[in-house]
Amino acid sequence: xxxxxxxxxxxxxxxxxxxxxxxxxxxxxxxxxxxxxxxxxxxxxxxxxxxxxxxxxxxxxxxxxxxxxxxxxxxxxxxxxxxxxxxxxxxxxxxxxxxxxxxxxxxxxxxxxxxxxxxxxxxxxxxxxxxxxxxxxxxxxxxxxxxxxxxxxxxxxxxxxxxxxxxxxxxxxxxxxxxxxxxxxxxxxxxxxxxxxxxxxxxxxxxxx
Amino acid sequence: xxxxxxxxxxxxxxxxxxxxxxxxxxxxxxxxxxxxxxxxxxxxxxxxxxxxxxxxxxxxxxxxxxxxxxxxxxxxxxxxxxxxxxxxxxxxxxxxxxxxxxxxxxxxxxxxxxxxxxxxxxxxxxxxxxxxxxxxxxxxxxxxxxxxxxxxxxxxxxxxxxxxxxxxxxxxxxxxxxxxxxxxxxxxxxxxxxxxxxxxxxxxxxxxxxxxxxxxxxxxxxxxxxxxxxxxxxxxxxxxxxxxxxxxxxxxxxxxxxxxxxxxxxxxxxxxxxxxxx
Ligand SMILES: C[S@@+](CC[C@H](N)C(=O)[O-])C[C@H]1O[C@@H](n2cnc3c(N)ncnc32)[C@H](O)[C@@H]1O
Numbered sequence: 001x002x003x004x005x006x007x008x009x010x011x012x013x014x015x016x017x018x019x020x021x022x023x024x025x026x027x028x029x030x031x032x033x034x035x036x037x038x039x040x041x042x043x044x045x046x047x048x049x050x051x052x053x054x055x056x057x058x059x060x061x062x063x064x065x066x067x068x069x070x071x072x073x074x075x076x077x078x079x080x081x082x083x084x085x086x087x088x089x090x091x092x093x094x095x096x097x098x099x100x101x102x103x104x105x106x107x108x109x110x111x112x113x114x115x116x117x118x119x120x121x122x123x124x125x126x127x128x129x130x131x132x133x134x135x136x137x138x139x140x141x142x143x144x145x146x147x148x149x150x151x152x153x154x155x156x157x158x159x160x161x162x163x164x165x166x167x168x169x170x171x172x173x174x175x176x177x178x179x180x181x182x183x184x185x186x187x188x189x190x191x192x193x194x195x196x197x198x199x200x201x202x203x204x205x206x207x208x209x
Numbered sequence: 210x211x212x213x214x215x216x217x218x219x220x221x222x223x224x225x226x227x228x229x230x231x232x233x234x235x236x237x238x239x240x241x242x243x244x245x246x247x248x249x250x251x252x253x254x255x256x257x258x259x260x261x262x263x264x265x266x267x268x269x270x271x272x273x274x275x276x277x278x279x280x281x282x283x284x285x286x287x288x289x290x291x292x293x294x295x296x297x298x299x300x301x302x303x304x305x306x307x308x309x310x311x312x313x314x315x316x317x318x319x320x321x322x323x324x325x326x327x328x329x330x331x332x333x334x335x336x337x338x339x340x341x342x343x344x345x346x347x348x349x350x351x352x353x354x355x356x357x358x359x360x361x362x363x364x365x366x367x368x369x370x371x372x373x374x375x376x377x378x379x380x381x382x383x384x385x386x387x388x389x390x391x392x393x394x395x396x397x398x399x400x401x402x403x404x405x406x407x408x409x410x411x412x413x414x415x416x417x418x419x420x421x422x423x424x425x426x427x428x429x430x431x432x433x434x435x436x437x438x439x440x441x442x443x444x445x446x447x448x449x450x451x452x453x454x455x456x457x458x459x460x461x462x463x464x465x466x467x468x469x470x471x472x473x474x475x476x477x478x479x480x481x482x483x484x485x486x487x
Contacts, residue, residue: 120236
């Protein structure tokens, strides 16, 4: 498997782990300046671990929806020059701000991902990577609505949390619906469940064509 | 409608102004903002664009956090009170100096602006001029600082209460919030109290049976009330108070700019000025 730019594997305690190069943020182990990027802490890392073809090169600009406290964003920012990090909740937002202050690449935006018009005047229209990790309803529709932000050939990496969509529905039918919705806007390349790292989550990689 | 970038219409180096635009702006679609900024000579290259954008977005994020966690209005209340105290202090000193010149020379000097005062002092000359010139310089500096403070108050008012600010103007919005104590307190007031807020002395006199009911407090400074003919002022103040109350509640409970409010207020006011009187 070829890893995306700026992401490498390190061996720690006899195990091979994903890592990015930068100052540590949340107490993660490091090897020679490379910070372990745990798949259990990050849906995007889990997507790479389970073999989904998340691809981007070093010049890529990323748009990240659901930045949370910035765990995954901090790793992406080690690899890329610019990451627009959208998060709407103040509590994780406070931690995200601290992370953003320490990493030049991060452009933090306290905005609601259901209202892209509130940051369309800030974010570029040719991002090469969309990462979405929103624990909310309508996850696939929100990802589809961000097509205007993406360049041709851009990679879309979405994590769908089944329980956020509908607690009563069958997990597999939630995933199917999400795939259908995404496929109307993007070219779905591959998808996989994120177990054992995250229960009842589907990772989807799609492309803009 | 053409989409406007976060940096349009301002100096991109002005972090405060840029952060306001990041927070309050919008666009129907994203565009190649960075390339446009370079093309238009707003920044020299991608690296400096990134730096400007990052500074502004960090400031915007911080201000949004403040607004969401409810500390922004406390800052606003203290800022506007300090602004008003500064204005009063400058005015008092100006009056004092004007009187001093009048008394010491034969010329009648009124407490005009600081420039006029400086000229008057120079023409008075003598020990009076040497003794007071430094103070006038200091007053000039203070006046500049006050302008700075005022623009901070104006931006903070927009942050704390965008709808109220849009209808009332930033200073009146800030003073109303300060008079009530906080945005939440103001949002909970009935519109009849909003109408007389800041006229407490007059209100209590009325309650004691010593005076007629005051028709308007702070909102008397609003252009629509001030410019209304005397007989209409009460009605205009009442209508304005009603709209400001709605705006304040949206600011407190929802926090988002509601663009239709301004037009609604304008309609209401034209309706009144055109309508049958009495
Ligand atoms: C699972 S957490 C993200 C964790 C983060 N991606 C990481 O790996 O470090 C989901 C986040 O999405 C945010 N979120 C949910 N709905 C949102 C919306 N409509 N707009 C912006 N953020 C949203 C939540 O506040 C939460 O912080």
